[in-house]
Amino acid sequence: MHYTGTLYRNPYEPPSPLLEITQGCTHNKCKFCTMYRDVPFRPSPIEWVEEDLAEIAEYAPDTRRLQLIGADPFCMSFERLDRICDLVHKYLPRVDTMTMAARVTNVMNKSVEELKILREKGMVEVNLGVESGDDWTLERIEKGYRASDILEQCRKLDEAGISYWMTFLNGVAGRSHSHEHAVNSAKIFSQCHPSVVGTGGLTLFPGTPLLEEARRGEFDPLSEKEMLIELKTFVENLACDSAFITHHTISGVNLTGPDFLGRKEKIVAALGSVISNGDMDRLAAIRGSKRNL
Numbered sequence: 001m002h003y004t005g006t007l008y009r010n011p012y013e014p015p016s017p018l019l020e021i022t023q024g025c026t027h028n029k030c031k032f033c034t035m036y037r038d039v040p041f042r043p044s045p046i047e048w049v050e051e052d053l054a055e056i057a058e059y060a061p062d063t064r065r066l067q068l069i070g071a072d073p074f075c076m077s078f079e080r081l082d083r084i085c086d087l088v089h090k091y092l093p094r095v096d097t098m099t100m101a102a103r104v105t106n107v108m109n110k111s112v113e114e115l116k117i118l119r120e121k122g123m124v125e126v127n128l129g130v131e132s133g134d135d136w137t138l139e140r141i142e143k144g145y146r147a148s149d150i151l152e153q154c155r156k157l158d159e160a161g162i163s164y165w166m167t168f169l170n171g172v173a174g175r176s177h178s179h180e181h182a183v184n185s186a187k188i189f190s191q192c193h194p195s196v197v198g199t200g201g202l203t204l205f206p207g208t209p210l211l212e213e214a215r216r217g218e219f220d221p222l223s224e225k226e227m228l229i230e231l232k233t234f235v236e237n238l239a240c241d242s243a244f245i246t247h248h249t250i251s252g253v254n255l256t257g258p259d260f261l262g263r264k265e266k267i268v269a270a271l272g273s274v275i276s277n278g279d280m281d282r283l284a285a286i287r288g289s290k291r292n293l
Protein backbone atom coordinates (compact mmCIF):
# COMPACT_ATOMS: atom_id res chain seq x y z
CA MET A 1 0.00 0.00 0.00
CA HIS A 2 1.11 3.58 -0.62
CA TYR A 3 0.94 5.64 2.56
CA THR A 4 2.61 9.05 2.94
CA GLY A 5 3.46 10.99 6.11
CA THR A 6 0.86 11.24 8.86
CA LEU A 7 -2.02 8.79 8.53
CA TYR A 8 -5.27 9.83 10.13
CA ARG A 9 -8.24 7.51 10.30
CA ASN A 10 -11.52 8.31 11.99
CA PRO A 11 -11.32 6.31 15.24
CA TYR A 12 -15.10 6.11 15.52
CA GLU A 13 -15.57 4.35 12.19
CA PRO A 14 -15.85 0.58 11.96
CA PRO A 15 -12.59 -1.08 10.87
CA SER A 16 -12.19 -0.79 7.12
CA PRO A 17 -9.33 -0.64 4.62
CA LEU A 18 -7.63 2.75 4.24
CA LEU A 19 -7.09 3.93 0.68
CA GLU A 20 -4.86 7.00 0.33
CA ILE A 21 -6.09 9.22 -2.50
CA THR A 22 -4.32 12.49 -1.62
CA GLN A 23 -1.16 13.43 0.24
CA GLY A 24 -0.86 16.45 2.52
CA CYS A 25 -3.42 19.20 3.00
CA THR A 26 -4.65 21.76 0.47
CA HIS A 27 -4.75 24.45 3.16
CA ASN A 28 -2.01 23.62 5.66
CA LYS A 29 -2.40 26.91 7.53
CA CYS A 30 -4.61 26.27 10.55
CA LYS A 31 -2.75 27.69 13.52
CA PHE A 32 -3.27 24.70 15.81
CA CYS A 33 -2.19 21.99 13.36
CA THR A 34 1.14 20.61 12.22
CA MET A 35 -0.11 17.26 10.98
CA TYR A 36 0.84 17.76 7.35
CA ARG A 37 3.31 20.66 7.53
CA ASP A 38 6.10 18.64 5.90
CA VAL A 39 3.99 16.93 3.24
CA PRO A 40 3.28 19.01 0.14
CA PHE A 41 -0.22 18.53 -1.17
CA ARG A 42 -0.74 16.37 -4.22
CA PRO A 43 -3.36 13.93 -5.44
CA SER A 44 -2.03 10.38 -5.25
CA PRO A 45 -1.10 9.13 -8.72
CA ILE A 46 -3.99 7.15 -10.19
CA GLU A 47 -1.63 4.18 -10.78
CA TRP A 48 -0.92 4.06 -7.02
CA VAL A 49 -4.63 4.13 -6.23
CA GLU A 50 -5.20 1.30 -8.67
CA GLU A 51 -2.30 -0.76 -7.28
CA ASP A 52 -3.63 -0.31 -3.74
CA LEU A 53 -7.15 -1.31 -4.77
CA ALA A 54 -5.75 -4.45 -6.40
CA GLU A 55 -3.93 -5.23 -3.14
CA ILE A 56 -7.09 -4.75 -1.04
CA ALA A 57 -9.01 -6.92 -3.53
CA GLU A 58 -6.51 -9.71 -2.88
CA TYR A 59 -6.80 -9.83 0.90
CA ALA A 60 -10.36 -8.46 1.39
CA PRO A 61 -12.34 -8.99 -1.84
CA ASP A 62 -15.71 -8.67 -0.08
CA THR A 63 -14.94 -5.23 1.35
CA ARG A 64 -18.09 -3.10 1.60
CA ARG A 65 -16.66 -0.05 3.34
CA LEU A 66 -13.57 2.06 2.60
CA GLN A 67 -12.00 5.05 4.32
CA LEU A 68 -10.44 7.30 1.69
CA ILE A 69 -7.56 9.04 3.40
CA GLY A 70 -5.50 12.19 3.11
CA ALA A 71 -6.04 15.46 5.02
CA ASP A 72 -8.90 16.60 2.79
CA PRO A 73 -9.30 14.19 -0.13
CA PHE A 74 -12.75 15.54 -0.94
CA CYS A 75 -10.93 18.59 -2.39
CA MET A 76 -10.48 16.81 -5.69
CA SER A 77 -12.60 17.67 -8.69
CA PHE A 78 -15.84 15.83 -9.36
CA GLU A 79 -14.23 14.22 -12.40
CA ARG A 80 -11.34 12.77 -10.41
CA LEU A 81 -13.50 11.56 -7.54
CA ASP A 82 -15.92 10.04 -10.05
CA ARG A 83 -13.02 8.19 -11.68
CA ILE A 84 -11.86 6.92 -8.28
CA CYS A 85 -15.40 5.65 -7.54
CA ASP A 86 -15.36 3.72 -10.81
CA LEU A 87 -11.97 2.21 -9.99
CA VAL A 88 -13.17 1.21 -6.53
CA HIS A 89 -16.14 -0.62 -8.04
CA LYS A 90 -13.94 -2.26 -10.66
CA TYR A 91 -11.73 -3.88 -7.99
CA LEU A 92 -14.17 -4.07 -5.07
CA PRO A 93 -17.67 -4.49 -6.51
CA ARG A 94 -19.34 -4.87 -3.11
CA VAL A 95 -18.25 -1.46 -1.76
CA ASP A 96 -21.30 0.69 -0.95
CA THR A 97 -19.83 3.07 1.65
CA MET A 98 -16.90 5.41 1.19
CA THR A 99 -16.11 8.04 3.82
CA MET A 100 -13.40 10.68 4.05
CA ALA A 101 -12.27 13.87 5.77
CA ALA A 102 -13.18 17.16 4.14
CA ARG A 103 -12.74 20.88 4.55
CA VAL A 104 -15.84 23.03 4.12
CA THR A 105 -14.10 24.56 1.09
CA ASN A 106 -13.85 21.12 -0.57
CA VAL A 107 -17.57 21.18 -1.34
CA MET A 108 -17.37 24.50 -3.22
CA ASN A 109 -16.05 23.08 -6.49
CA LYS A 110 -18.94 20.63 -6.89
CA SER A 111 -22.55 21.21 -7.91
CA VAL A 112 -25.42 19.52 -6.10
CA GLU A 113 -25.96 17.33 -9.17
CA GLU A 114 -22.32 16.21 -9.06
CA LEU A 115 -22.56 15.55 -5.33
CA LYS A 116 -25.64 13.39 -5.97
CA ILE A 117 -23.71 11.30 -8.49
CA LEU A 118 -20.87 10.75 -5.98
CA ARG A 119 -23.47 9.82 -3.36
CA GLU A 120 -25.02 7.29 -5.73
CA LYS A 121 -21.60 5.78 -6.33
CA GLY A 122 -21.00 5.28 -2.60
CA MET A 123 -19.41 8.50 -1.32
CA VAL A 124 -22.04 8.73 1.37
CA GLU A 125 -20.34 10.60 4.20
CA VAL A 126 -17.72 13.28 4.84
CA ASN A 127 -16.13 14.31 8.10
CA LEU A 128 -16.01 18.12 8.21
CA GLY A 129 -13.36 19.56 10.51
CA VAL A 130 -15.38 22.75 10.97
CA GLU A 131 -13.79 23.78 14.33
CA SER A 132 -15.87 26.95 14.83
CA GLY A 133 -18.91 28.76 13.51
CA ASP A 134 -17.69 32.11 14.83
CA ASP A 135 -16.19 34.43 12.19
CA TRP A 136 -13.74 36.10 14.58
CA THR A 137 -12.40 32.70 15.63
CA LEU A 138 -12.28 31.28 12.10
CA GLU A 139 -10.18 34.24 11.00
CA ARG A 140 -8.01 34.11 14.14
CA ILE A 141 -7.03 30.49 13.52
CA GLU A 142 -6.73 30.98 9.73
CA LYS A 143 -9.31 28.34 8.93
CA GLY A 144 -9.85 29.78 5.47
CA TYR A 145 -13.65 30.19 5.36
CA ARG A 146 -16.46 32.05 7.06
CA ALA A 147 -19.57 30.91 8.93
CA SER A 148 -21.74 31.72 5.90
CA ASP A 149 -19.64 29.27 3.84
CA ILE A 150 -20.40 26.51 6.35
CA LEU A 151 -24.14 27.08 5.97
CA GLU A 152 -23.97 27.27 2.18
CA GLN A 153 -21.86 24.15 1.67
CA CYS A 154 -23.72 22.06 4.25
CA ARG A 155 -26.99 22.91 2.49
CA LYS A 156 -25.52 21.45 -0.70
CA LEU A 157 -24.56 18.25 1.14
CA ASP A 158 -28.07 18.07 2.64
CA GLU A 159 -29.63 18.46 -0.79
CA ALA A 160 -27.37 15.79 -2.28
CA GLY A 161 -28.07 13.35 0.58
CA ILE A 162 -24.41 13.15 1.65
CA SER A 163 -24.27 12.89 5.42
CA TYR A 164 -21.63 14.79 7.35
CA TRP A 165 -19.96 15.04 10.72
CA MET A 166 -19.18 18.49 12.12
CA THR A 167 -16.45 19.04 14.69
CA PHE A 168 -16.15 21.82 17.27
CA LEU A 169 -12.67 22.60 18.58
CA ASN A 170 -13.05 23.44 22.24
CA GLY A 171 -10.62 26.14 23.44
CA VAL A 172 -9.32 27.33 20.09
CA ALA A 173 -10.59 30.92 20.45
CA GLY A 174 -8.63 31.46 23.66
CA ARG A 175 -9.96 33.19 26.75
CA SER A 176 -11.02 36.51 25.21
CA HIS A 177 -13.47 35.00 22.75
CA SER A 178 -14.44 31.72 24.39
CA HIS A 179 -18.10 32.54 24.96
CA GLU A 180 -18.69 33.85 21.43
CA HIS A 181 -16.91 30.82 19.95
CA ALA A 182 -19.22 28.47 21.87
CA VAL A 183 -22.49 30.31 21.25
CA ASN A 184 -21.91 31.22 17.60
CA SER A 185 -20.63 27.73 16.74
CA ALA A 186 -23.72 26.17 18.30
CA LYS A 187 -25.87 28.63 16.36
CA ILE A 188 -24.28 27.71 13.01
CA PHE A 189 -24.13 23.96 13.71
CA SER A 190 -27.80 24.02 14.71
CA GLN A 191 -28.78 25.41 11.30
CA CYS A 192 -27.14 22.41 9.61
CA HIS A 193 -28.11 18.73 9.72
CA PRO A 194 -24.99 16.78 10.72
CA SER A 195 -25.31 13.07 11.47
CA VAL A 196 -22.70 13.50 14.20
CA VAL A 197 -21.40 16.51 16.15
CA GLY A 198 -17.93 15.82 17.48
CA THR A 199 -15.90 17.91 19.89
CA GLY A 200 -12.19 17.87 20.54
CA GLY A 201 -10.18 19.95 22.99
CA LEU A 202 -7.31 22.19 21.90
CA THR A 203 -3.85 20.98 22.83
CA LEU A 204 -0.98 23.32 22.00
CA PHE A 205 1.47 21.04 20.20
CA PRO A 206 5.13 21.96 19.59
CA GLY A 207 5.61 23.69 16.24
CA THR A 208 2.13 25.17 16.04
CA PRO A 209 1.82 28.94 15.50
CA LEU A 210 -0.72 29.05 18.32
CA LEU A 211 1.83 27.72 20.82
CA GLU A 212 4.33 30.36 19.67
CA GLU A 213 1.66 33.02 20.10
CA ALA A 214 0.87 31.73 23.59
CA ARG A 215 4.58 31.97 24.48
CA ARG A 216 4.65 35.58 23.26
CA GLY A 217 1.50 36.36 25.26
CA GLU A 218 -0.60 36.89 22.15
CA PHE A 219 -2.87 33.88 22.76
CA ASP A 220 -4.39 33.20 26.14
CA PRO A 221 -5.22 29.47 26.45
CA LEU A 222 -8.13 28.31 28.57
CA SER A 223 -7.61 26.36 31.78
CA GLU A 224 -9.16 22.86 31.93
CA LYS A 225 -12.08 24.30 33.88
CA GLU A 226 -12.62 27.07 31.35
CA MET A 227 -12.51 24.48 28.55
CA LEU A 228 -15.33 22.59 30.25
CA ILE A 229 -17.36 25.77 30.78
CA GLU A 230 -16.97 26.58 27.08
CA LEU A 231 -17.99 23.03 26.10
CA LYS A 232 -21.04 23.25 28.37
CA THR A 233 -22.04 26.57 26.79
CA PHE A 234 -21.68 25.00 23.33
CA VAL A 235 -23.83 22.01 24.31
CA GLU A 236 -26.48 24.18 25.99
CA ASN A 237 -26.88 26.18 22.79
CA LEU A 238 -26.71 23.22 20.38
CA ALA A 239 -29.96 21.96 18.85
CA CYS A 240 -28.78 19.34 16.35
CA ASP A 241 -30.81 16.17 15.98
CA SER A 242 -27.64 14.09 15.68
CA ALA A 243 -25.27 11.81 17.54
CA PHE A 244 -22.77 13.50 19.85
CA ILE A 245 -19.15 12.51 20.35
CA THR A 246 -16.61 14.15 22.56
CA HIS A 247 -12.92 13.40 22.82
CA HIS A 248 -12.87 15.21 26.14
CA THR A 249 -11.19 13.13 28.79
CA ILE A 250 -13.80 13.22 31.54
CA SER A 251 -13.30 10.01 33.46
CA GLY A 252 -16.38 8.12 34.48
CA VAL A 253 -18.77 10.25 32.41
CA ASN A 254 -19.85 8.93 29.03
CA LEU A 255 -21.00 11.86 26.94
CA THR A 256 -20.71 10.03 23.62
CA GLY A 257 -23.67 8.36 21.91
CA PRO A 258 -26.69 8.72 19.61
CA ASP A 259 -29.73 10.98 20.16
CA PHE A 260 -28.03 14.18 21.31
CA LEU A 261 -31.32 16.01 21.88
CA GLY A 262 -32.70 13.18 24.02
CA ARG A 263 -29.52 13.17 26.13
CA LYS A 264 -28.76 16.89 26.10
CA GLU A 265 -29.93 17.61 29.65
CA LYS A 266 -27.91 14.70 31.01
CA ILE A 267 -24.81 15.84 29.14
CA VAL A 268 -25.18 19.40 30.46
CA ALA A 269 -25.69 18.09 34.00
CA ALA A 270 -22.63 15.81 33.71
CA LEU A 271 -20.49 18.69 32.48
CA GLY A 272 -21.79 20.89 35.31
CA SER A 273 -20.83 18.23 37.81
CA VAL A 274 -17.30 17.85 36.42
CA ILE A 275 -16.88 21.64 36.40
CA SER A 276 -17.78 21.72 40.11
CA ASN A 277 -16.04 18.56 41.32
CA GLY A 278 -13.62 17.32 38.64
CA ASP A 279 -9.90 16.81 39.16
CA MET A 280 -8.58 19.56 36.88
CA ASP A 281 -4.91 18.69 37.54
CA ARG A 282 -5.54 15.19 36.27
CA LEU A 283 -7.31 16.49 33.15
CA ALA A 284 -4.41 18.88 32.50
CA ALA A 285 -1.93 15.99 32.89
CA ILE A 286 -3.85 13.88 30.37
CA ARG A 287 -3.89 16.75 27.87
CA GLY A 288 -0.18 17.41 28.46
CA SER A 289 0.63 13.79 27.58
CA LYS A 290 -0.96 14.03 24.11
CA ARG A 291 1.47 14.02 21.20
CA ASN A 292 -0.81 14.80 18.27
CA LEU A 293 -4.41 15.62 17.30
Ligand code: SF4
Pocket residue numbers: 025026027028029030033034035036071072103129
Ligand atom coordinates in the same frame (compact mmCIF):
# COMPACT_ATOMS: atom_id res chain seq x y z
S1 SF4 B 1 -6.59 21.25 10.58
FE1 SF4 B 1 -7.06 20.14 8.69
S2 SF4 B 1 -7.35 21.77 7.17
FE2 SF4 B 1 -6.25 22.69 8.88
S3 SF4 B 1 -4.07 22.50 8.34
FE3 SF4 B 1 -4.61 20.70 9.61
S4 SF4 B 1 -5.13 19.12 8.15
FE4 SF4 B 1 -5.19 21.07 7.03
